[in-house]
Amino acid sequence: DKGYMLSLYSDNKYLYYILRSKKEYISSLGRGVAQKNINLTILKELKIPVPPLYEQTIIVKELDQQMEIIENSEKILDSLEKIGINETYFLSNEYIPLIDVIKINPRYDLTDLSKNFYVDMSNIDEYTGEIKGLSSRSSIQSGLSRFRDGDILFARITPCTENGKVAIVNGLNKETGIGSTEFIVLSPNENINSKWLYFFLKNPKIKDGAVKSMNGTTGRQRVPKSYFEKLKIPKIDLSQQIRVSNELQAYINTKKDLKNLINLSEKTIQELISRLYF
Numbered sequence: 651d652k653g654y655m656l657s658l659y660s661d662n663k664y665l666y667y668i669l670r671s672k673k674e675y676i677s678s679l680g681r682g683v684a685q686k687n688i689n690l691t692i693l694k695e696l697k698i699p700v701p702p703l704y705e706q707t708i709i710v711k712e713l714d715q716q717m718e719i720i721e722n723s724e725k726i727l728d729s730l731e732k733i734g735i736n737e738t739y740f741l742s743n744e745y746i747p748l749i750d751v752i753k754i755n756p757r758y759d760l761t762d763l764s765k766n767f768y769v770d771m772s773n774i775d776e777y778t779g780e781i782k783g784l785s786s787r788s789s790i791q792s793g794l795s796r797f798r799d800g801d802i803l804f805a806r807i808t809p810c811t812e813n814g815k816v817a818i819v820n821g822l823n824k825e826t827g828i829g830s831t832e833f834i835v836l837s838p839n840e841n842i843n844s845k846w847l848y849f850f851l852k853n854p855k856i857k858d859g860a861v862k863s864m865n866g867t868t869g870r871q872r873v874p875k876s877y878f879e880k881l882k883i884p885k886i887d888l889s890q891q892i893r894v895s896n897e898l899q900a901y902i903n904t905k906k907d908l909k910n911l912i913n914l915s916e917k918t919i920q921e922l923i924s925r926l927y928f
Contacts, residue, residue, distance in 0.1 A: 742884030
């Protein structure tokens with residue numbers, strides 16, 4: 651019989667993996683109003699499978715292999731984010747104001763379907779620049795951001811700006827989407843390629859500049875609209891913008907593969923642990 655109890659005789663790393671897998675459940679048991687806390691009494695009530703120590707060692711070895719894949723993939727992702735898209739791709743002999751080729755926070759007309767195309771900050775994948783899922787709202791607040799396909803969403807609030815939450819809007823099929831008030835929407839005109847603008851805004855130099863421009867109280871600092879109004883971009887023709895975008899897309903594809911690998915390893919860890927409960 652495996653038994654179901656917290657045991658001081660268990661492998662420490664085995665306990666770590668079990669508790670890691672139940673992190674959300676443990677958090678839900680927290681007590682308190684303003685901030686929920688986890689105490690020893692709660693942990694003592696938790697029941698987990700405790701197989702013999704030799705089995706725990708074998709399980710930990712399998713879990714360690716998957717965790718190594720996750721950690722190594724995350725390190726590569728961080729490296730790509732820091733050095734993959736750098737300013738060397740955006741050098742030019744001539745620069746023009748960004749405001750000459752975009753509109754900032756356009757006030758598109760809403761449609762009956764707009765409430766079905768809501769994007770929250772959590773929907774933005776900072777690694778791939780994709781919008782993961784759309785939400786629905788029962789009503790539309792006047793202050794929400796508005797956007798259409800091809801527009802860029804730039805997170806203006808800390809820590810989302812520092813985390814590089816920037817995305818290209820896609821899949822609205824000529825509808826107007828709505829989103830968090832913490833997005834700055836940049837709508838390119840016919841003289842600028844959306845994907846090229848996305849990569850330009852993902853340049854660490856641009857992100858650092860945005861962070862330095864922030865104003866507001868600690869913890870609620872925001873990038874002002876004036877940062878983009880003053881920003882200059884390299885003047886290059888559309889064909890070159892598209893060429894650079896295609897080259898940089900390789901970084902995005904690599905990031906997607908790494909994210910899929912991380913998700914696969916996380917799933918494998920959960921499956922290995924789930925088997926212990928049956």
